[in-house]
Amino acid sequence: MRKTLLQQILMPAVSSLTPFKSWQYLKEMCAADFEPLDVQRGRREELLAEVLSFAYDETELYREKLDSIGISPQAAAQSDIFPRVSATTKQDLRTGFPARQLARSYRSAWLRYSNTSGTSGYPLQLIQDLQDICYKYAAILRSRMVAGVDPLGLQVRITPNECQPFVPEKAGRIGGDCSKLMPGRHAAFFKLLERQVLNRWFHRRYMLDPFWRHAAKGQGVDYSSYIKEIDRLRPDLLVIYPLYALLLAKHMRRTGTPAPRIRGIIDFSGGLCTPNVREFISQSFGVRTSQCCGGCEFSRYGASCEADPDRMHLAETHCYVETVHSDGSACEPGELGNLLVTNLHGRAMPIIRLESGDVGRIVEEPCECGRLSRRIEHAGRIQGMILNADGQWVASREIEQELLLVQGMELFQLVQQSPDQYELHVIPEPGERIDEAAVDQSLGRLLGASARIKKVRQATIHPEASWKLMLVKSNTFEEFRVASARRGKVPIN
Numbered sequence: 001m002r003k004t005l006l007q008q009i010l011m012p013a014v015s016s017l018t019p020f021k022s023w024q025y026l027k028e029m030c031a032a033d034f035e036p037l038d039v040q041r042g043r044r045e046e047l048l049a050e051v052l053s054f055a056y057d058e059t060e061l062y063r064e065k066l067d068s069i070g071i072s073p074q075a076a077a078q079s080d081i082f083p084r085v086s087a088t089t090k091q092d093l094r095t096g097f098p099a100r101q102l103a104r105s106y107r108s109a110w111l112r113y114s115n116t117s118g119t120s121g122y123p124l125q126l127i128q129d130l131q132d133i134c135y136k137y138a139a140i141l142r143s144r145m146v147a148g149v150d151p152l153g154l155q156v157r158i159t160p161n162e163c164q165p166f167v168p169e170k171a172g173r174i175g176g177d178c179s180k181l182m183p184g185r186h187a188a189f190f191k192l193l194e195r196q197v198l199n200r201w202f203h204r205r206y207m208l209d210p211f212w213r214h215a216a217k218g219q220g221v222d223y224s225s226y227i228k229e230i231d232r233l234r235p236d237l238l239v240i241y242p243l244y245a246l247l248l249a250k251h252m253r254r255t256g257t258p259a260p261r262i263r264g265i266i267d268f269s270g271g272l273c274t275p276n277v278r279e280f281i282s283q284s285f286g287v288r289t290s291q292c293c294g295g296c297e298f299s300r301y302g303a304s305c306e307a308d309p310d311r312m313h314l315a316e317t318h319c320y321v322e323t324v325h326s327d328g329s330a331c332e333p334g335e336l337g338n339l340l341v342t343n344l345h346g347r348a349m350p351i352i353r354l355e356s357g358d359v360g361r362i363v364e365e366p367c368e369c370g371r372l373s374r375r376i377e378h379a380g381r382i383q384g385m386i387l388n389a390d391g392q393w394v395a396s397r398e399i400e401q402e403l404l405l406v407q408g409m410e411l412f413q414l415v416q417q418s419p420d421q422y423e424l425h426v427i428p429e430p431g432e433r434i435d436e437a438a439v440d441q442s443l444g445r446l447l448g449a450s451a452r453i454k455k456v457r458q459a460t461i462h463p464e465a466s467w468k469l470m471l472v473k474s475n476t477f478e479e480f481r482v483a484s485a486r487r488g489k490v491p492i493n
């Protein structure tokens with residue numbers, strides 16, 4: 001009854017009578033997925049030209065960027081010229097915030113302020129206009145449509161960090177003369193709307209605390225309480241950080257605890273799941289899984305479908321995703337590269353060619369599900385890209401695929417100290433013996449025969465400032481980074 005009311009009456013009515021057009025955008029995004037690739041590409045190029053022209057006219061950041069290479073925004077929108085525009089780093093979004101990034105004509109508009117904590121702990125602040133917010137929400141709903149589930153079902157979320165709305169009256173902390181630029185009264189509206197109305201009554205979203213947040217020092221996570229709570233709520237969608245799901249699945253196997261009841265699927269968010277771990281989680285919980293990718297700057301720009309649970313269909317009319325080599329040139333389809341992402345609809349604070357900090361491959365072959373949008377095969381964070389002693393690049397995803405399900409292994413953390421020296425922190429499963437031979441064989445194959453690996457047993461690994469776990473920490477990844485971002489020696493997050 002609730003779903004019918006929402007989908008048939010309320011959402012279409014809100015979309016046609018108010019500026020909250022998410023439902024209309026959702027329909028358009030879903031239809032675009034089935035259009036031929038060249039039609040999707042043409043539409044994307046039109047949107048790119050619009051956002052480039054706007055950003056050039058309205059913001060200092062992008063005017064300087066284009067002027068520095070002497071290219072007009074109209075020329076920059078052409079697909080062979082666009083890669084010459086330097087990548088935007090997260091530091092570019094912080095320096096001089098908000099004066100350099102906030103579009104002039106939006107300075108008195110209704111704006112939502114959102115912040116997020118990166119892996120390294122530097123907060124990033126974002127400003128979103130109403131249309132951008134509606135596209136972002138539509139992109140989340142689209143990810144559920146692609147995954148083949150009800151977009152408005154009951155959700156339980158257990159993720160390390162969330163993009164939180166904030167009111168910029170505390171702008172003094174941000175620095176600069178923000179008083180004229182930050183109309184706090186409107187930002188407060190969005191915060192109140194989300195926290196008190198939408199999350200509770202509309203989204204039916206239940207947020208559980210990240211793992212380890214309340215665990216006493218030296219003590220583990222109470223997995224049973226999470227399993228009981230999921231079971232009590234019986235969600236349509238368990239939105240969960242993949243490593244949490246893996247730890248819950250291992251706990252269930254070890255203790256014989258039955259899986260919690262989930263009506264729909266598990267939706268991996270905030271991190272990547274390797275195919276073997278995905279299979280193990282799916283079998284342990286007895287439900288299908290889907291994978292999404294994105295970030296606070298974009299919401300979700302990729303989502304997997306029922307036919308292919310590991311690769312994600314790109315929302316081509318929402319964001320433009322490129323893969324580039326470290327010299328900035330475009331990768332061929334199937335080639336591993338840095339992901340640069342452009343938000344095609346954000347106007348208050350345009351985001352163009354942002355170094356997302358992720359690596360992956362884009363594939364163009366059509367999918368069995370019938371969607372023709374390009375798909376992305378994500379390979380993890382760039383800080384996990386290891387250049388091994390044989391001169392080969394190894395992505396964190398490959399190492400996780402090899403080690404996470406080794407007999408007796410609860411978790412691990414591989415820290416590269418020099419091109420051929422590593423420390424492997426090993427967290428054994430309680431009461432289990434680790435299959436050391438399997439670990440040695442896998443690492444020898446991935447890191448090269450000359451790699452020296454010191455193993456250290458630990459009781460736990462500590463999450464990063466974002467509450468995520470970095471299982472692979474490389475000290476050679478900078479060479480993989482796109483050069484225009486690397487030159488400034490700026491952190492990725």
Ligand SMILES: [Zn+2]
Pocket residue numbers: 305306307308313367368369370371
């Ligand atoms: Zn598909």
